[in-house]
Amino acid sequence: MKIGIDLGTRNSLVFIPGKGIVLDEPSVVAVSLSENKILAVGAHAKEMIGRTPDAITVYRPLKDGVIANSKITQAMFRHFISKVNTGINRFIKPELLIGVPAGISSTEKRAVIQSGISAGAKDVFVAKEPILSAIGAGIPINLASGHMIVDIGGGTCEVAVISLGGIVTAESLRIAGDVFDECIAEYIKEKHNLAIGDQTSEAIKIKIGTALKVEKEETMEIRGRDLETGLPKTIKVSSNEICEAISDPLDEIIVCIKGVLRETPPELAGDIMDKGMVIAGGGACLKNIATLISQKTGVPCFIAEDPLRCVAKGTGAVLDNLDVYKKSLMAKR
Numbered sequence: 454m455k456i457g458i459d460l461g462t463r464n465s466l467v468f469i470p471g472k473g474i475v476l477d478e479p480s481v482v483a484v485s486l487s488e489n490k491i492l493a494v495g496a497h498a499k500e501m502i503g504r505t506p507d508a509i510t511v512y513r514p515l516k517d518g519v520i521a522n523s524k525i526t527q528a529m530f531r532h533f534i535s536k537v538n539t540g541i542n543r544f545i546k547p548e549l550l551i552g553v554p555a556g557i558s559s560t561e562k563r564a565v566i567q568s569g570i571s572a573g574a575k576d577v578f579v580a581k582e583p584i585l586s587a588i589g590a591g592i593p594i595n596l597a598s599g600h601m602i603v604d605i606g607g608g609t610c611e612v613a614v615i616s617l618g619g620i621v622t623a624e625s626l627r628i629a630g631d632v633f634d635e636c637i638a639e640y641i642k643e644k645h646n647l648a649i650g651d652q653t654s655e656a657i658k659i660k661i662g663t664a665l666k667v668e669k670e671e672t673m674e675i676r677g678r679d680l681e682t683g684l685p686k687t688i689k690v691s692s693n694e695i696c697e698a699i700s701d702p703l704d705e706i707i708v709c710i711k712g713v714l715r716e717t718p719p720e721l722a723g724d725i726m727d728k729g730m731v732i733a734g735g736g737a738c739l740k741n742i743a744t745l746i747s748q749k750t751g752v753p754c755f756i757a758e759d760p761l762r763c764v765a766k767g768t769g770a771v772l773d774n775l776d777v778y779k780k781s782l783m784a785k786r
């Protein structure tokens with residue numbers, strides 16, 4: 454039994470060869486403190502964020518793409534394994550292939566492997582997320598030609614140039630969707646004197662957020678707490694305000710992409726100029742992100758198909774063709 458896992462800061466996906474993606478849930482766990490018991494994992498737990506009594510705590514066990522709470526991560530792994538390993542397979546210990554950020558330290562990598570083993574896996578393999586993301590985006594990574602992938606997730610932005618199945622140059626930035634949300638909340642606090650929750654700022658970003666100013670603005674009514682009166686209040690925000698709110702983290706992402714391009718050997722840079730770079734991860738869904746990046750870098754940009762699922766699909770392709778991708782897997786310890 455082999456299971457591929459995209460352990461994301463925001464979303465975790467599980468892939469089983471022959472079945473495809475069987476689970477796609479927020480990386481959230483709700484724990485009852487009094488009974489020290491896991492109450493819910495995934496979507497159910499996410500609904501509880503910001504709405505729990507004292508006796509319940511909701512955790513996001515991943516931060517910046519790596520494990521911040523190993524006990525809770527283990528609970529999440531155990532949940533995934535039990536959900537997919539049913540019937541007769543229940544007694545077979547699965548092998549896990551887990552995607553990790555390219556810039557992960559060896560301690561962080563060990564934590565991933567250890568959490569998988571403690572959750573009941575027979576063995577844990579790890580592969581770098583940009584490679585998995587590129588495979589899942591349909592990029593033929595084993596060719597002797599340069600390909601560039603930019604994966605903008607919740608916790609990390611990973612930029613990599615890949616050739617012959619390996620990473621040639623890469624940079625991991627711990628700035629991505631979560632930071633966009635924080636900047637939106639900060640902006641609304643400063644400009645409108647309104648405190649809003651994480652889920653509201655994310656909803657604003659998804660509904661009207663844009664990477665470039667637009668002529669035809671969209672607006673959205675949002676609710677929060679007036680910081681002067683302390684009472685609930687509704688206000689209207691518009692696309693270009695959100696564009697302004699997230700411009701700093703977007704600039705940092707552009708600087709990171711430019712840095713990787715500068716370090717790329719000329720032959721490969723030429724290949725990338727020809728074919729363009731591919732954007733994946735949930736951040737690829739931000740309106741006008743491809744236009745912004747290609748304007749700033751001069752390199753054509755394309756959004757991957759199904760960008761939130763590229764890493765999970767990549768784990769699937771690797772599990773289905775282990776001999777082809779052997780050299781793209783990381784050494785285990």
Ligand SMILES: Nc1ncnc2c1ncn2[C@@H]1O[C@H](COP(=O)(O)OP(=O)(O)OP(=O)(O)O)[C@@H](O)[C@H]1O
Pocket residue numbers: 460461462463464465517518519605606607608609610629630631655658659662733734735736738739740760761
């Ligand atoms: N339509 C959208 N517009 C803008 N952002 C979006 C959209 N849809 C999803 N996102 C953002 O994408 C992020 C989640 O993406 P993804 O699932 O790829 O991250 P992750 O894999 O969990 O994180 P990481 O790879 O950093 O560990 C969240 O910040 C979410 O708000």
Ligand SMILES: [Mg+2]
Pocket residue numbers: 459460461462582606607734764
């Ligand atoms: Mg991801």
